[in-house]
Amino acid sequence: MRFATVISQRGRAGGRPGMGAVMGSKNLKAVVFKGDEEPEAADPQKLRELGREAYREIAEKPNYDFWRRQGTMATIEWCQENSTLPTYNFREGVFDEADGISGSTMERMVVKQRGCPNCNMICGNVIEDAEGVESELDYENVAMLGSNIGIGDLKKVAVLNRVCDELGLDTISAGNTLGFAIEAAEKGLLDIDVTWGDHEGARRLLEDIAYRRGDAGRLLSLGVREAAERxxxxxxxxxxxxxxxxxxxxxxxxxxxxxxSFGTSPIGAHHKDAWVISWEISSGRRAEYIPEKADKVIEFQRIRGGMFECLVTCRFPWIELGFELDWYPRFLEAATGVSMSLDELLTLGDRVYALIRAFWVREYGGEWSRRMDYPPRRWCEEPLTKGPLKGAHLELEGYDRLLQAYYDKRGWDERGIPTRETFRRLGLESEARELERFVELH
Ligand code: SF4
Incomplete structure (x- = not known):
């Protein structure tokens, strides 16, 4: 199925766009690392010193204790306050039962914490779910399998979360697809026996989707775009x-x-690179379609989608606790001996983005257009009906201006394709030549 994921450590997911499906398509079930030797570092002494200093600095950050208690789960309350909590398949931004799935509610239920090896700001909070089994929670899972399908009971949400991990489903796509399915059933388009807030029905449907069982399971295993088209x-x-x-x-x-950020994310609608929403809300939300927003999206994409992804490092120390960026080139050099300035590391992001864009355009060929970077129609055409932002909706014209500002800043043409000059500047001439077999470059 399309949103199969890769799971490690029982609940940590290499989660989004179907990495498990890629493995499955190659009959690859698992990857196991076995060994007892330490990898060699270029400067082990320096690396140890940096590690000690970084641990100390992180533990002294003002938000550290709160983060250790709630991890990403504090985002439920923050999103509810700011009308951005996905609710009933993204119809609304507030959920009447948000308290029942909040970080504070979770704090009272935590049985243990879990995280990546050697991290001192571990973010996984494990609770006992409604079936008495351990389930590791995080904001995205809880919002998508909670408010987005109308469930306001954290223990029930935790069941769905755990079932997704056991079945190997991406929790985000799973919650989104369930929301879509329930709405389709409500509108008489899909024959399933699941309604908003029904965690038993949602659980059954998740299994049908994972095993591609029955008409609905087979259809929904394709993800929402293809299911909707069919x-x-x-x-x-x-x-x-x-x-x-x-x-x-x-x-x-x-x-x-x-x-x-969703529109221009290199993997489709994901927040992994440009999580600009907290900056956007704190810096005057109603100054809507200003080019500074395009600048901020690019700034975050360079840091998170370029430097952090290429270094294979967690983004939370920087985004959540303000761990300064100039640590990263120092760690890189101690670990690998490669010396690069922060600016050089950030330029990697521009190369990554141009390269992935070239990939998309090559795959879509003549069908490619800037419309591929547009947000879901619902946000433009169906205003919120509740909460402090009742009546709010995106304006497509304004969004299009913002998108153009983004393209201009990146050196991409009006179709959203890097120009020949941009490819040259980034040292991607041979990729540009390959792309010219499919589309004309400007
Ligand atoms: S490395 Fe990042 S994702 Fe892993 S436990 Fe630490 S903060 Fe969480």
């Missing part, structure tokens, strides 16, 4: 995705910057 009847209007990847847990009815 269903017809206007289902594409409430399929919440960009480029076929189901949106992660931020409602963007009044967050054009975050919508741009």
């Amino acid at each position: 269903l017809g009847g206007g289902a594409s209007d409430f399929a919440i995705h960009v480029k076929g990847l189901e949106c992660s847990a931020y409602d963007c009815h009044l967050c054009p910057g975050m919508a741009l």
Whole structure:
């Protein structure tokens, strides 16, 4: 199925756009690392010193204790306050039962914490779910399998979360697809026996999807874009995705910057690179379609999608605790002996983005257009009906201006394709030549 994921450590997922499906398509079931030797570092002494200093610095950051208690789960309350909590398949940004799935509620239930090896800001909080089994929670899972399908009981949400991990489903796409399915059933387009807030029904449907069982299971295993196209009847209007990847847990009815981030993310609608929503809200949310938002999206994409991804490092120390960026070149040099300035590391992000864009354009060929970077229709055409932002919606014209500002800043043409000059500047001439076999470059 399309949103199969790769699981490690029982609940940590190499989660999004179907990495497990790629493995499955090659009959690859698992990857096991076995050995007892330490990898060699270029300067082990320096690396140890840096590690000690970094641990100390992180533990002294003002938000450290709160983070250790809640991890990403504090985001539920923050999103609820700011009307960005995905609710009923992204129809609304507030959920009447948000208290029941909040970080504070979770704090009272935690049985242990779990994280990546050697991390001193571990973020996984494990609770006992409604079936008495341990389940590791995080904001995205809880929002998508909670408010987005109308469930306000954290222990029930935890069951769905754990079942997704056991079945190897991406929790974000799973919650998004369940929301789509329930709405499709509500509108008489899909024959399933699941309603909002029904965790038993949702659980059954998740299993049907994972095993591609029955008409609904087979259809929904394709993800919301394709399921909607096959269903017809206007289902594409409430399929919440960009480029076929189901949106992660931020409602963007009044967050054009975050919508741009989803629109231009290199893997489809995901927040992994440009999580600009907190900056956007704190810096005057109603100054809507200003070019500074495009600048901020690019700045974050360079840091998170370029430097952090290439270094294979966690983004939380920087984004959550303000761990300074100039640590990263120092760690790189001690670990590998490669000396690069922060600026050089950030330029990697521009190369990564141009390269992935070239890949998309090559795969879509003549079908490619800037519309591929547009947000889901619902955010533009169906205003919020509740909460402090009642009536709010994105304006496509404004979004299009923002998108153009983004392209201009990146050196991409009006179709969203890097120009010949941009490819040259980034040292990607041979990739540009390859791309010219499929589209004309400007
Ligand atoms: S490395 Fe990052 S994702 Fe892993 S436990 Fe630490 S903060 Fe969480």
